[in-house]
Amino acid sequence: MYVFGDSTLDVGNNNYLPGTNVPRANMPYYGVDFPGVPAGRFSNGYNTADYIGGPLPYLLLAPSPSLLVSTALRSGVSYASGGAGILDSTNAGNNIPLSKQVQYFNATKSKMVAEIGPSAVNALLAKSFFLIGIGGNDLFAFANVEQARNRSSAMDMQSDAAAFYGSLISNYSAAITDLHTMGARKFAIIGVGLAGCLPVPRVLDTAGSCSDGRNMLAAGFNEGLGSLLAGLASRLPGFVYSLADSYGLMVDTFGHPKASGFTDIAGACCGAGRLGAETDCLPNSTLCADRDGYYFWDRVHPTQRAAMLRAQAFYDDGMSRYTTPISFKQLIYT
Numbered sequence: 001m002y003v004f005g006d007s008t009l010d011v012g013n014n015n016y017l018p019g020t021n022v023p024r025a026n027m028p029y030y031g032v033d034f035p036g037v038p039a040g041r042f043s044n045g046y047n048t049a050d051y052i053g054g055p056l057p058y059l060l061l062a063p064s065p066s067l068l069v070s071t072a073l074r075s076g077v078s079y080a081s082g083g084a085g086i087l088d089s090t091n092a093g094n095n096i097p098l099s100k101q102v103q104y105f106n107a108t109k110s111k112m113v114a115e116i117g118p119s120a121v122n123a124l125l126a127k128s129f130f131l132i133g134i135g136g137n138d139l140f141a142f143a144n145v146e147q148a149r150n151r152s153s154a155m156d157m158q159s160d161a162a163a164f165y166g167s168l169i170s171n172y173s174a175a176i177t178d179l180h181t182m183g184a185r186k187f188a189i190i191g192v193g194l195a196g197c198l199p200v201p202r203v204l205d206t207a208g209s210c211s212d213g214r215n216m217l218a219a220g221f222n223e224g225l226g227s228l229l230a231g232l233a234s235r236l237p238g239f240v241y242s243l244a245d246s247y248g249l250m251v252d253t254f255g256h257p258k259a260s261g262f263t264d265i266a267g268a269c270c271g272a273g274r275l276g277a278e279t280d281c282l283p284n285s286t287l288c289a290d291r292d293g294y295y296f297w298d299r300v301h302p303t304q305r306a307a308m309l310r311a312q313a314f315y316d317d318g319m320s321r322y323t324t325p326i327s328f329k330q331l332i333y334t
Helices: 048-052 065-072 099-116 118-127 134-148 154-160 161-180 213-235 247-253 305-317 328-332
Strands: 002-005 129-133 185-191 240-244 264-268 294-296
Touching: 002 099, 002 161, 048 129, 048 240, 048 305, 065 099, 099 161, 099 213, 118 185, 129 161, 129 328, 134 161, 134 213, 185 213, 185 328, 213 240, 240 305, 247 305, 294 305, 305 328
Parallel strands: 002 129, 129 185, 185 240, 264 294
Antiparallel strands: none
């Protein structure tokens, strides 16, 4: 499994990036259930990538070419980076953007080819699982700009979104097409969730309600992503995909939280202030007692339990309620 994306899938790459503004999860209370080790995941424990496959971070492996190659051939590598966007301009300089993640994979493949030859590598990659989950940071940055312009209503935000969507989909298409050219065939894509129901936008509302504008922005992007993948499947030889509906899963979970065992779907388990969302999760933060009862770990990211339920819904979803046209499990065995 080869992983590309943002902090929801990052298993520690940002620990190795220079710069004081790089988002990192290498301090308490991150990893409090990992067990008790801040391992670079933006969670109290594991994240969605761990539950689906759990490859090691590229930047941990890169200093040792032999270790990188052996790991890439045996189990795969993660290139995901907290704060990363589909656009290079999103949080520029403080993450590994999607385009560079793809470049890192290309460098990895070159080393694999040198080790076992192109035919063997291409055969391996054709059977491998390429997991991508990204876009939330791009939407967050766009929505913040809209809000600063006093255009935070759902209607206003959507009217400004067309060109923005075009840039996102174009860059996403380029990344997937490049990976396909390098030999990838099986793509598991995670759409963007309820961006307006994260603790961050909720705390800005006096009633703690979700932001309809941010949710509509996410829904519009997901629609464009679905169209992109259907189009790529019709023109890229051997291309097979599963698109995970993170948005729909969150709608259902938040509509009936107790059915999934959640007692709090609005606030952050680790943080401070109202909804625990007025600060980041820090060593001096307030920590909730029942971490499994919270959907959100900090003011942006899901808890370990929420990540596990996401992975289960996307992987072994026989009825394809949250994946289309097939589930992640079906993709693996295709």
